[in-house]
Amino acid sequence: MGVALIDIGGGTTDIALYEKGALIFSATIGVGGYNFTNDLAIGTRTPIDKAEKIKRQYGCGTDPNARDQNIEIPSVGGKKMRMISVSLLADILKPRAEEIFEMVKRKIEEEGFENKINAGIVITGGSAYLDGLLEIADDIFAAPVRVGRPFGLGGLIDKVSTPEFSTSVGLIKYGLIDMKDRGVIKNQPISFFQKIKEYVGF
Numbered sequence: 001m002g003v004a005l006i007d008i009g010g011g012t013t014d015i016a017l018y019e020k021g022a023l024i025f026s027a028t029i030g031v032g033g034y035n036f037t038n039d040l041a042i043g044t045r046t047p048i049d050k051a052e053k054i055k056r057q058y059g060c061g062t063d064p065n066a067r068d069q070n071i072e073i074p075s076v077g078g079k080k081m082r083m084i085s086v087s088l089l090a091d092i093l094k095p096r097a098e099e100i101f102e103m104v105k106r107k108i109e110e111e112g113f114e115n116k117i118n119a120g121i122v123i124t125g126g127s128a129y130l131d132g133l134l135e136i137a138d139d140i141f142a143a144p145v146r147v148g149r150p151f152g153l154g155g156l157i158d159k160v161s162t163p164e165f166s167t168s169v170g171l172i173k174y175g176l177i178d179m180k181d182r183g184v185i186k187n188q189p190i191s192f193f194q195k196i197k198e199y200v201g202f
Contacts, residue, residue: 003019013028039092046074129163
């Protein structure tokens, strides 16, 4: 039906449109998660590392149950702690989120693909977890929006099944499929003794 994948990474936001199982358009925007953190650091006058923690904990600050809360933050230069309202985070981060999604929407419209995303929007990447982000995207695109996470994994699933690992896990899975298709990796399981034989060169 057509879907748009929006990967919000650290320094860039990548766009990929798929229709009938095929990639039909891709683009990159030079704005990403670092811009959220930087905006927050400047707007609240707090160190970058602390701004990152606040961003991860409170997201875009749009939760109506938390907007009236006050949080304690450190000041730059080792000055004493200060109190700010969670609603201030919305004032700082929401415009940046709106800017990113508006830029994505404009890219799609410039190519004439606005009618190619009938199945909606999938948001992934390191900033996809931000509370309030889906609601902002929903308002701008007027389409179904969800967060995309890696799936079909084994082992340490809880460590890599978050949106920030979508690209790395996806590349690994794609590489494995490609190697199987080329016969580099056999589909049948290899015994422990066979692994030892291959390791020592027999």
